[in-house]
Amino acid sequence: MANFSKSNVPQFSVEVYQNEYLPEGASEVHAIVTVTSTGGGTTGGIPMPDDPVTPAREAGRAPDAAVVLMVDCSGSMDYPPTKLRHARDATAAAVETLRDGTRFAVVAGTHVAKELYPGNGRLATADAGTRAQAKDALRRLSAGGGTAIGTWLRLADRLLGSADAGIRHGILLTDGRNEHESPEDLRAALDACAGRFTCDARGVGTDWEVKEVTAVASALLGSVDIVADPAGLAADFTRMMEDVMGKEVADVALRLWTPLGAEIAFVRQVAPTVAELTARRTATGPRTGDYPTGSWGDESRDYHLCVRVPQAGIGQEMLAARASLVLPSASGEGPPRSLSQGLVRAVWTDDMAASTVINPQVAHYTGQAELAQVIQQGLDARKSGDFDGATAKLGRAVQLASASGNADTAKLLSKVVDVVDAATGTVRLKAGVAEADEMTLETRSTKTVRVKK
CATH class of the missing domain: 3.40.50.410 (von Willebrand factor, type A domain)
Known part of the structure; x- marks a missing residue:
């Protein structure tokens, strides 16, 4: 893990969570990349409780x-x-x-x-x-x-x-x-x-x-x-x-490099909300692409990467991807600055116990992405009159929300369905649902909870 710090840029760190071990013949590597920015926002000017000015308005304390x-x-x-x-x-x-x-x-x-x-x-x-x-x-x-x-x-x-x-x-x-x-x-x-x-x-x-x-x-x-x-x-x-x-820096990109023969299958932000980034790639080199992440203050976000790699034999290993945070140069000319980076690895093994374990972060966010998807599918089915399909999808949503501890989403779901058994996803559609409750569930369906580390 590398860090970059400069007076006018927050300090970024990148952590990679994955199970690097693959069985023979496997060619997909999954990883959660956690990006944390510190040192931003605190200079941006939210007042202390006893500060009568709303908010702190001292020009020059934060970026333009x-x-x-x-x-x-x-x-x-x-x-x-x-x-x-x-x-x-x-x-x-x-x-x-x-x-x-x-x-x-x-x-x-x-x-x-x-x-x-x-x-x-x-x-x-x-x-x-x-x-x-x-x-x-x-x-x-x-x-x-x-x-x-x-x-x-x-x-x-x-x-x-x-x-x-x-x-x-x-x-x-x-x-x-x-x-x-x-x-x-x-x-x-x-x-x-x-x-x-x-x-x-x-x-x-x-x-x-x-x-x-x-x-x-x-x-x-x-x-x-x-x-x-x-x-x-x-x-x-x-x-x-x-x-x-509270934002300190804009136009930060997640840059992904892959070796010859490997490619990025998908990239999505998975916390604090689910957002697909795969199609937003901008090529920056033969095997390098940038994905926009917007503006940052003091905060942390998680990204799920899936990398397809060439199949390899037992005992072989490779660097599957390098994830970097980059910032355009202040002048707009010259190479961007690297703020931090993390590495995604692949190691082929015949140890079934090692290769079949799903990393907890990967498992958690796979479930959170599915949760957002089945809520949308369930609400669409309900609107179209497919009540059996809506019951099945929203039941699965209740099950996923319960298992992951996503209490806010579970509460929103309970206003659309009657929950019989959250653990099994057994629900009944409510006969009458307030339009505001249905729209709130749809609007907030992509909000996730962080994995308990």
Whole structure:
């Protein structure tokens, strides 16, 4: 395990968990790569409990950051009228959480995107005056028009692109379906914005489409959640902005090298959420590819790698893969900096006891990935009227959640099914399920629990 530390970069460490022993003829190596970043966030400025300033706003204590808040102002935000009021209050709370020196803007989103503050295609620089001006501008928000999320994202991209900022982030709030642009237009906007900024997405109420909002967060490496009760928006927006203010470094990539004859079968993030990264590979050499991981503060994430290697005889061993964390050079020219690395090995043995043991981390996260998958399959089956299929899939989800100790997901499942026996996955579909409960389960299905080491 190697570390890299520099004054303006958190210290990263990489740990690899695997069973390196393979039986003769085996050609797949599985490993969990745990990446931990320390030293970030603590300089970003969340105040101590007795600090009257919210949050610590000492310019220069953290990297340059730029944030664009995209607020749905379509006609449906007026039903009920308190929804838009809560959205205003939440955005104001997020603005109040901005650190001094952070560049920011507020976008009002309908079937078109409009700059609410500061305007003229630019970003404001956060201080007491601009925060007050932004909150005053929020009072002018009114509901009307349709929903075209792609236009909001493209405007956010233009605004964020105007700032030379290390951390570029968006926060997007919507309450409805993306009905005023085609799915292809939204996909094109996401493709254009991917890698340029990260974005957290929130759906408020129950009239939005989970898959649409999830797709935004997934493409832009952000979090996704439901705020079923608009009264909870302010607390949620404050937490999101505190997290953004705690980020220390952006554009970190997981670089995987494999030897001649080996290839990466899949890469997925498995904690704190499940996210597929396989298709997001960017080739950086003949046998090397980078996978985006976004921005980092003080945190730890787990990744599941599967490497296909050439078959080998008993007693042979090889380096199956090298996993590195890399950061682009500050100038954008020259080679990236290596922050840390870990090694994935393969050793062929005729010791059946050694080669048949499944590493606990690999087993745990294989189950967590399956849990997310069967929840989605079960809910889709339920919506299509396949109640037997829904019962089977959601029963398997209950079994996996129970076995892995994923209490939060188990609680969400219990609002959709009656659990007869969690250990065997025996359940009955509930006759009536609140739409908010079903959407919450779907939205949060990818959240995982860490393996108990």
